[in-house]
Amino acid sequence: MKPTERIETERLLLRKPQADDADEIFRRYASDPEVTRYLSWPTHRRLEQTQAFLQWSEEDWERWPAGSYLIFERGAGHRLLGGTGIAFQTPALAVTGYVFARDAWGQGFATEALEAMVKLARSCGVKRLVAVCHPDHRPSARVLEKCGFLLDPDRRDPFEFPNLKPKKRWNALTYVRNL
Numbered sequence: 140m141k142p143t144e145r146i147e148t149e150r151l152l153l154r155k156p157q158a159d160d161a162d163e164i165f166r167r168y169a170s171d172p173e174v175t176r177y178l179s180w181p182t183h184r185r186l187e188q189t190q191a192f193l194q195w196s197e198e199d200w201e202r203w204p205a206g207s208y209l210i211f212e213r214g215a216g217h218r219l220l221g222g223t224g225i226a227f228q229t230p231a232l233a234v235t236g237y238v239f240a241r242d243a244w245g246q247g248f249a250t251e252a253l254e255a256m257v258k259l260a261r262s263c264g265v266k267r268l269v270a271v272c273h274p275d276h277r278p279s280a281r282v283l284e285k286c287g288f289l290l291d292p293d294r295r296d297p298f299e300f301p302n303l304k305p306k307k308r309w310n311a312l313t314y315v316r317n318l
């Protein structure tokens with residue numbers, strides 16, 4: 140087991156996903172069109188899509204010092220709240236993101252989880268942590284700003300958000316945190 144596989148914050152427990160988490164991930168957030176609207180991956184329609192994500196996650200963890208995480212509420216109940224992680228592009232550059240079940244919004248959980256990802260990335264030797272955000276997604280931009288990410292004004296990369304209709308490319312905002 141890698142020391143990074145489990146992280147605790149004041150209110151959250153973040154841990155590496157495992158194969159038998161598929162049902163709960165699917166049910167809590169991955170199949171919810173409202174939750175996944177602005178995400179870079181398509182809303183899961185079948186459990187196999189969640190299982191494929193878990194397979195990818197396992198391989199990513201084998202290759203790098205950290206990877207994706209599930210986010211649980213600490214203490215009694217141990218409710219699954221969402222997911223986050225750092226995806227290494229190179230040893231010094233990683234991409235982060237987050238997703239929360241609807242009943243977990245508006246309680247500061249995303250900010251708390253992202254702060255944990257910043258700390259983790261730094262401890263793993265990452266020098267530049269990047270997040271991509273849809274231009275209309277104010278809550279997510281706010282979370283990034285609260286965690287010290289700065290908008291890269293020179294980058295407005297065309298990005299296809301798979302759950303938005305009509306299908307088109309949006310000029311996504313790129314936020315960067317240098318570590």
Ligand SMILES: CC(C)(COP(=O)(O)OP(=O)(O)OC[C@H]1O[C@@H](n2cnc3c(N)ncnc32)[C@H](O)[C@@H]1OP(=O)(O)O)[C@@H](O)C(=O)NCCC(=O)NCCS
Nearest residue numbers: 174177237238239244245246247248249250277278279281
């Ligand atoms: C976006 C998301 C992660 C936010 O999670 P959260 O736990 O509610 O975020 P937090 O409570 O930590 O912070 C949200 C901030 O946005 C602010 N906010 C909420 N709605 C807003 C709006 N319409 N305009 C501007 N700010 C807004 C909140 O007031 C809060 O800021 P504050 O602490 O300064 O008051 C959550 O809504 C989510 O999971 N959405 C679906 C998945 C997703 O879109 N992920 C991001 C992809 S880039």
